[in-house]
Amino acid sequence: MEAYSIDGVSSQSESKFYDDDGHVKRTGNVWTTSSHIITAVVGSGVLSLAWAMAQMGWVAGPVVMIFFSAVTLYTTSLLADCYRCGDPVTGKRNYTFMDAVQSILGGYYDTFCGVVQYSNLYGTAVGYTIAASISMMAIKRSNCFHSSGVKNPCHVSSNPYMIGFGIIQILFSQIPDFHKTWWLSIVAAIMSFAYSTIGLALGIAKVAETGTFKGSLTGVRIGTVTEATKVWGVFQGLGDIAFAYSYSQILIEIQDTIKSPPSEAKTMKKSAKISIGVTTTFYMLCGFMGYAAFGDSAPGNLLTGFGFFNPYWLIDIANAAIVIHLVGAYQVYAQPLFAFVEKWASKRWPEVDTEYKVPIPGFSPYNLSPFRLVWRTVFVIITTIVAMLIPFFNDVLGLLGALGFWPLSVFLPVQMSIKQKRTPRWSSRWIGMQILSVVCLIVSVAAAVGSVASIVLDLQKYKPFHVDY
Secondary structure (H helix, E strand, O other): OOOOOOOOOOOOOOOOOEOOOOOEOOOEOHHHHHHHHHHHHOOHHHHHHHHHHHHHHHHHHHHHHHHHHHHHHHHHHHHHOOOEEOOOOOOEEOOOHHHHHHHHOOOHHHHHHHHHHHHHHHHHHHHHHHHHHHHHHHHHHHHHHHHHOOOOOOOOEOHHHHHHHHHHHHHHOOOOOHHHHHHHHHHHHHHHHHHHHHHHHHHHHHHHHHOOOOOOOOOOOEOOEOHHHHHHHHHHHHHHHHHHHOOHHHHHHHHOOEOOOOOHHHHHHHHHHHHHHHHHHHHHHHHHHHHHHHHHHOOOOOOOOOOOOOOHHHHHHHHHHHHHHHHHHHHHHHHHHHHHHHHHHHHHOHHHHOOEEEOOOOOOOEEEOHHHHHHHHHHHHHHHHHHHHOOOHHHHHHHHHHHHHHHHHHHHHHHHHHHHOOOOOOOHHHHHHHHHHHHHHHHHHHHHHHHHHHHHHHHOOOEOOEOEO
16 A cells, blocks of 8 residues: 555655656646647537527627637636746746636635636536436437337436436546546547537538528527517527637646646647637537528537437437547546545545555556545536436526636636736726626626526426436
8 A cells, every 4th residue: 555645746756757846747738738628618518509609690690609719719828827927937836727816816816716616617517417418318319219210209318317427427537637637538529529520511411401501690580589588598699609618717727737848838828729729610610500501490409409310320429429528528627626625635634645556457556545436426426416406408508608707717817917917007908808808797697697597497397307308
């Protein structure tokens, strides 16, 4: 038996296995970083973009997508410079988003960041559990339709699929830390491109079949829906697109996997340009072609809304790719939360650091931490139960985007950049950054209101733990 520290610190700081600060040596590069970002960004949110386009139409929809991609790229650049305090190459490292906020802003900002960041990470895990179960149910229902000749309504309960996804996550949650999830991120990133490409191809095929581009300049028309429903739909669409670009809450944690030199900020900015450029292209293609194919009746989840029934086997492949991707994406978002709790527990009860070497034939011994095993298992179980209670995919998606977008993606990066670079108050740069922050706050509030209104409507017609698809 040999004990190690959960946060990776070791007395062997001079070893080739450790960095100069005593933490495990980082090995990340542009491509592993890009994989982490793509896994975090190109999630199930891409499937709701056609629906979001339908709420806003051909004019506002593309503008909103470009706006959020530009804002994300800009604030990513600001946040990347906050990884080190002082010198960008040799300054003190901030290992987490919360560390950066504490070092640069301090005070109540630290607590505010922790509550918002970790609540958002937990909420994302809930959202991904819901999304994975919907895709698994879609596979089951698609095959049922095919075998019954569309005569059977093929109702499927979500509970067994959420439980199954939870069991898978209990296993993958035993991956010790973020650094060791690089291979899972690469697999997940490949899967995200696979299902996005299938959705795009089916959209193109649908447009080619009908010979028309559907949709309108302003989206769903008032009259088809009430004015209030139109407003709530636009607000919720904003939240869906915001969530589709959101990954700032784990940016610093991703950056902490990057080896140096060159500076981590330089590598992160290069990776962000590649990743956001690629994802924006995919988002526009999938969102535009989905809207062009279905117009104002675009489903909330492109593949599982059964807008495409045939070829059913291709839809099954896409939904299987979504499930595999979400297995990895869940870990990308959960690992920073795991690390936070385990670091806090280690300081309070040092004995929880104890690990036991478990021999695995043909592989290196696995370091089993009893505390990690128990706490992460409990985390996954609670997350799964919460997901079974609120299975409203689109509404949960919009609410998560709204709650996390402004504080984590805009407000805190802007405030840290202003303080770190000593930007003069009332200078043109300061005014511009504050205007950006206020505009994004308004967008976030509007999106949150829209999503909450939709969730309230959904709550009126559902029973806990009883959801059929």
